[in-house]
Amino acid sequence: IRRDLTINAIAEDEAGKLIDPFDGHGDLNAGVLRHISPAFIEDPVRLLRAARFAARLGRWGFRISHGTHKLMQRMAASTELETLSAERVWLEMRQALAEDQPWRFFQVLQQCGALAKLIPALEGEMLQQSAHAHDAASPMVVALQRAVRLDAGIRVRFAVAFHDAAVTAGGAKKATAELRVEREYLELLKLIVRLAPVYSKAAAGDPPALLDLIESTRALHDVSRLKEFLTAADALWPELSGTRGKVMQALDRVAAITPGLLQSEGMMGAELGRALRLERLNAVRALLDQSGAG
Numbered sequence: 001i002r003r004d005l006t007i008n009a010i011a012e013d014e015a016g017k018l019i020d021p022f023d024g025h026g027d028l029n030a031g032v033l034r035h036i037s038p039a040f041i042e043d044p045v046r047l048l049r050a051a052r053f054a055a056r057l058g059r060w061g062f063r064i065s066h067g068t069h070k071l072m073q074r075m076a077a078s079t080e081l082e083t084l085s086a087e088r089v090w091l092e093m094r095q096a097l098a099e100d101q102p103w104r105f106f107q108v109l110q111q112c113g114a115l116a117k118l119i120p121a122l123e124g125e126m127l128q129q130s131a132h133a134h135d136a137a138s139p140m141v142v143a144l145q146r147a148v149r150l151d152a153g154i155r156v157r158f159a160v161a162f163h164d165a166a167v168t169a170g171g172a173k174k175a176t177a178e179l180r181v182e183r184e185y186l187e188l189l190k191l192i193v194r195l196a197p198v199y200s201k202a203a204a205g206d207p208p209a210l211l212d213l214i215e216s217t218r219a220l221h222d223v224s225r226l227k228e229f230l231t232a233a234d235a236l237w238p239e240l241s242g243t244r245g246k247v248m249q250a251l252d253r254v255a256a257i258t259p260g261l262l263q264s265e266g267m268m269g270a271e272l273g274r275a276l277r278l279e280r281l282n283a284v285r286a287l288l289d290q291s292g293a294g
Helices: 024-030 036-044 045-060 066-077 086-097 103-112 120-127 141-148 152-171 183-203 207-217 224-236 245-257 259-264 269-293
Strands: none
Touching: 036 066, 036 103, 036 245, 045 066, 045 086, 045 103, 066 103, 086 152, 103 120, 120 141, 120 152, 120 207, 141 152, 141 224, 152 183, 152 224, 183 207, 183 224, 183 245, 207 224, 207 245, 207 269, 245 269, 259 269
């Protein structure tokens, strides 16, 4: 990382003596992210890196200095941000999503006016108020905080951050139009948006919805995508978090029903597919009946 901030400009000579021409040590102690020189404003990437450092060091209370924030506001108000490539913005964001407080990246960009230009779909989400009066953060920030507490991976964090924006914008591609996001990230986001209504029905104990959730995530072949979906769901809809156990139990029941027995009875093709789904649906119903009786 380039030495744009005072805390990154601290060096050590051969004798072990600190070389600190910009009082980076003082800023470390004060928890301040401060630019080294007015030249900071000449490269818009520095604005993204400052926001990323806020995400990395936020857990220790680090904040952007008033002077640096002013420079970032000037950068956001100018045409400099237009020179940033979609690839570069996404690279910095992806790295920020892996940090301890990824929401700080978006907050810093929003506060200096850069978010509306770089990721306009998120600007509106950041301005939304939480339904809880005691919580001043936007629902997007609160959900991302939950994702971090759940130890979610970067793909899940991305999907959680952009879910509401994708719904509002009418699709994952529209919400991320200004970014060059890899397909694996977009596919997970699309899956979560598409299956949200199915998950809601599954949480209410609807057998076909539970089976659809398992089949749509291809969990019988690879359970990892279903687990990613459930982690994102726990972050987005914590009131339904008890659904995870129900889904995983249903997966065990469904996986135990294989085509072999039905094939031995002479079933093939579409008939086999219909019979297999019916058997699996009955297994899910039996599980839910047992759970209800218990």
